[in-house]
Amino acid sequence: MxxxxxxxxxxxxxxxxxxxxxxxxxxxxxxxxxxxxxxxxxxxxxxxxxxxxxxxxxxxxxxxxxxxxxxxxxxxxxxxxxxxxxxxxxxxxxxxxxxxxxxxxxxxxxxxxxxxxxxxxxxxxxxxxxxxxxxxxxxxxxxxxxxxxxxxDTYGLAQGAAKAISAAGGKKWYFLTVDQAYGHALTRDTIEQVKKNGGEVLGNSVFPSRNSDFSSVLLRAQSTKADVIAIASASGDTETAMKQAEEFGLNSSAKIVPLQSTVQDMKGIGVKTAQGAYEVAPFYWDRxxxxxxxxxxxxxxxxxxxxxxxxxxxxxxxxxxxxxxxxxxxxxxxxxxxxxxxxxxxxxxxxxxxxxxxxxxHDMYLLQVKKPGEPTGEWDLYNVLQTLPGESLARPLAESECPLVQK
CATH class of the missing domain: 3.40.50.2300 (Response regulator)
Known part of the structure; x- marks a missing residue:
């Protein structure tokens, strides 16, 4: 090396x-x-x-x-x-x-x-x-x-998350978006799906990558009385935002939704903080x-x-x-x-x-973080709720902007 x-x-x-x-x-x-x-x-x-x-x-x-x-x-x-x-x-x-x-x-x-x-x-x-x-x-x-x-991709993540959260009663959304290409794409694609599912978007706060203090954006989100706070980021930023959301007590008034997360993220956050969070994932090791x-x-x-x-x-x-x-x-x-x-x-x-x-x-999976007391080991973090057919999460080719697609 x-x-x-x-x-x-x-x-x-x-x-x-x-x-x-x-x-x-x-x-x-x-x-x-x-x-x-x-x-x-x-x-x-x-x-x-x-x-x-x-x-x-x-x-x-x-x-x-x-x-x-x-x-x-x-x-x-x-x-x-x-x-x-x-x-x-x-x-x-x-x-x-x-x-x-x-x-x-x-x-x-x-x-x-x-x-x-x-x-x-x-x-x-x-x-x-x-x-x-x-x-x-x-x-x-x-x-x-x-x-x-x-x-x-962000379109598939958005499709799965918007449907699952809407079905669970989440209608008023506020977004926290990392200022990077995938963060903006993830928020854009999720907003599109939220509106298709009859939801309302109350606002969006953009934050820099590797942010250490989410207090101002979390307070802004809380003031809107949103019942869903969607975090369009990954890894470190998602972990920090979810931990601080719990410190501010937002978990009791809103669903905190990490739009792109991994088993490593949830292990770092812990089931006490992340319990009940939905995740649309391409893979889960214990499936x-x-x-x-x-x-x-x-x-x-x-x-x-x-x-x-x-x-x-x-x-x-x-x-x-x-x-x-x-x-x-x-x-x-x-x-x-x-x-x-x-x-x-x-x-x-x-x-x-x-x-x-x-x-x-390929198929994707709707996961939900287990509650404290449910895991049987340190990596046993999710329940697999549903298999999501791959075509149902993909943007229809008729709507594609890809120049390789013949219409």
């Missing part, structure tokens, strides 16, 4: 012997693997507020995917810390593409980072597997032919035997239970490597066509598929 150009990088080399001459012949026909190695870069937050929900867990997930799906390929995984800075992310990705021979970038924690790197990946003909970039614009007006939004088995393997390596982002990194990298294997090349256009042609079937998604708007469609 070493530091270079803003990057904290670690490398895993997974190599197995080529097992069939048929594969070698197909690889030669298709142009083969550049430099004989499929190289995957995990660009993530290794030292900031998303280090638990993404971070080294995303690197571990990609390494596990390489171990499981190499199948005759020589695969190398490198990782880097973008430090929450789009320019740092650009610098890292530029070196990966131009010097280090990286073929695909995974995770891309943070929509500002994702947007900064996306044009570069398109210019350099590199695939982006977006797990931690959640703005719905990645499958909307900013869609790219070589990017796939794999795990979750069935298959998710528990993979989570156990992950925990042994990462020492935490996996978030949906971690699971999405694994799923996307496995699908990518299967496509490389099937086509015998790491040419981005060829591989992407193969990825589109094959369904995704693993512990993360059943019959998932990549739409024309570059969104991977």
């Amino acid at each position: 070493f530091i270079r150009n803003f990057a904290l990088a670690s490398t895993l080399l997974v190599s197995t012997a080529l097992t069939t001459s048929a594969w070698a012949q197909s690889a030669e026909k298709a142009g083969g693997i550049s430099n004989g190695t499929v190289k995957i870069g995990v660009l993530t937050d290794l030292s900031g507020p998303a280090a638990s929900s993404n971070g080294m867990g995303s690197v571990v997930a990609a390494q596990m995917a390489a171990e499981d799906a190499a199948d005759g390929l020589k695969v190398e995984v490198v990782s880097a810390d973008h430090q929450g800075k789009p320019d740092a992310g650009m610098a890292i990705a530029g070196r990966w593409f131009d010097v280090d021979g990286v073929d695909a970038v995974a995770d891309m924690q943070g929509s500002p980072i994702g947007f900064a790197v996306q044009n570069l990946s398109k210019q350099k003909s590199k695939i982006m597997l977006l797990s931690g970039s959640t703005s719905s614009d990645f499958s909307g007006k900013a869609c790219s032919p070589l990017s796939v939004q794999w795990t979750v 069935n035997d298959e998710t528990r088995a993979w989570a156990k393997r992950f925990f042994e390596k990462a020492k935490i239970m996996p978030s949906g982002f971690h699971a999405g990194v694994y799923s996307s990298v496995v699908h990518y490597l299967k496509a490389v294997k099937a086509t015998g090349t790491d040419d981005a256009g060829t591989v992407m066509k193969q990825m589109e042609s094959q369904k995704v079937n693993d512990f993360f998604a059943k019959d998932g598929y990549i739409r024309a708007d570059r969104k991977m469609i």
